[in-house]
Amino acid sequence: MDRKTLYLVLGCMGGMLAFSCGDQQKKTENSEAITLNNPSSFDRKEVVAIASADGVELPKPGFYSDTDWKVEAQDQNADGQTDQLLVYGQWAANESKSLDLSALKVDGITKAMTQAEISVQQGGEWQDRKYVNGQGFKNVDFLRVPQEHTDHSYYIRYEGPGLESDKVGYRYYLDWRNAVDIFGKKVNSMVLQQVGQDGFDSYHEPSDWGMDVLKAGKSLGVGSIGRLIGDSVVHFQLTDSVTCQVQSGYLQSKVTTNYYGWDVDGKKIDLQSEMSINAGEHAVKHTVDLSEATEGFVTGLVKNSKGERLEALVGSGGWTYIATYGPQSLAEDNLGMALIYHTKDVEAVREGGFDHLIQFKTSEKPFSYYLLGAWEQEPNGIKDKASFKAYLDQKVAQLNEPIQISN
Structure with a gap:
């Protein structure tokens, strides 16, 4: 060498x-x-x-x-x-x-402490925009999303790619909704391979491994991406094509999605989204790379009347967060959600119709932020607001004071 x-x-x-x-x-x-x-x-x-x-x-x-x-x-x-x-x-x-x-x-x-997967039906056929007569799901490393695919097409298991650590799981809808959802876990082992195998949306009901704990509705869920046009957040309703690739590892797993020809207000751009999660973490790092500088690019945190808004304030040049905490899970117990962002990348924190929004500065450079959810039923889970805020403050401190390497 x-x-x-x-x-x-x-x-x-x-x-x-x-x-x-x-x-x-x-x-x-x-x-x-x-x-x-x-x-x-x-x-x-x-x-x-x-x-x-x-x-x-x-x-x-x-x-x-x-x-x-x-x-x-x-x-x-x-x-x-x-x-x-x-x-x-x-x-x-x-x-x-x-x-x-x-x-x-x-x-x-x-055993692996992280996992990423995308799983599609085999052996069936498309009828209009539904996939019928499928013979079972198969995991793939790469998928070019069929033009026929939309919400409830019954083609992709749990409707999109999944990403998990030993703490928590996430999935996002690989269709026009594009919201990130949270799978709360009651175990530290990998569970995504079980989800949606016993019924297309069975994960909405409690099971031994956990359950879907977030209702995204018309929002961006926790940390998905969109564009702000006037007072409305536009999801990925119109694209020329979409591809998705997963990399599953012991200590880190990734999902990379490329959106080609995303059409918003008559203007098309390309966008690459990379989500990665590390062992022992609730937080997903989301790196966004736009083909050109784009105004009004946002991420968001779903509004829920049972979730109390939390916020940390720091000076310019540091990491900080917006968050909510309270009995806002689908199990009607405590769920904390947060977006951790760097102040140098952000133009404004504002309110939308369905989301607490973070609007990023217009820039042609890639940028990153973190999204996370923490459910009280996790093993040794966070069970109150004070503990969740302390957890977030420590995560921000870790980002502002990274581990130092020397030789």
Whole structure:
């Protein structure tokens, strides 16, 4: 491996911060240890992403562990070589820990802590806009959405792609509604593969694994995307085509959706949406890349009369959030929902007809924000407003004070 500048990328809740270690921080010739430091005054447990590093012997693609770490070596470009490490660890307040890559052992026992999937009916046929006589669902990694597909076409299991961690699950409607929904979980294992197998919308009823806990209605659900035209939020009613790809991993899973020719108010744009979730997290990182600068781009949080509005205020240049909490789940118990955003990306926080809205600045650059839901029936779930607000404040602090990597 050529000796070049070492590049490391840090991920906090999936967030990325790039830096390089030049002449003053070169690795010793055979050293494979890196130091990860928690700069915060509170304990942390999270996934850190370390990008491809020339001069460091990265393990082969696979899943590894030792006493302190779980490590997923990813081959993102399918060339047989590791190009990113995901490191899941925990730190005490202000603690530094060393990770020796050469000491990691292959782990063939630990089950995945995240999952992504999209599952479609096989063996049937389209009649108008419904898929009939299907012979069962099959998971696929990539889907070009049929032109016939719309809501309640009975073609895609639970009507869109799913994404989950050991804490919570999400799905969004891969049709004109495009709202993000929440699957509350009563277990820490992966459950999406069970959802919707015993009836198209059976997940609305309580089961051993949990249930759908959010009624999105005409809203954006929790953290979906739209455009504000006048006082109305436009979903993806008109597109030329849509594709969806899923990547399922041990410590991180992703859903990438490309919308081509999204037509709003007579103007067409292309948009790429990437949603990713890490092990141990409620939060989904949502990265949006528009083909051109677009006015009135928004995300939102469904309005519910039983959800009390919470908000954190910080100065410019930092992460913050809007949230709701209360007995607003479909089980009529406590559910917290939040959008975490960076103030540099946002033009305004405003109210819509069905959503609490965040309007982003007009920009041609990609941007990211986080969406999340936390249900009180989760194992060790958050059960009151004060605990939910404390949880959100800590998540914001993690983003504002990312784990520090040195060598």
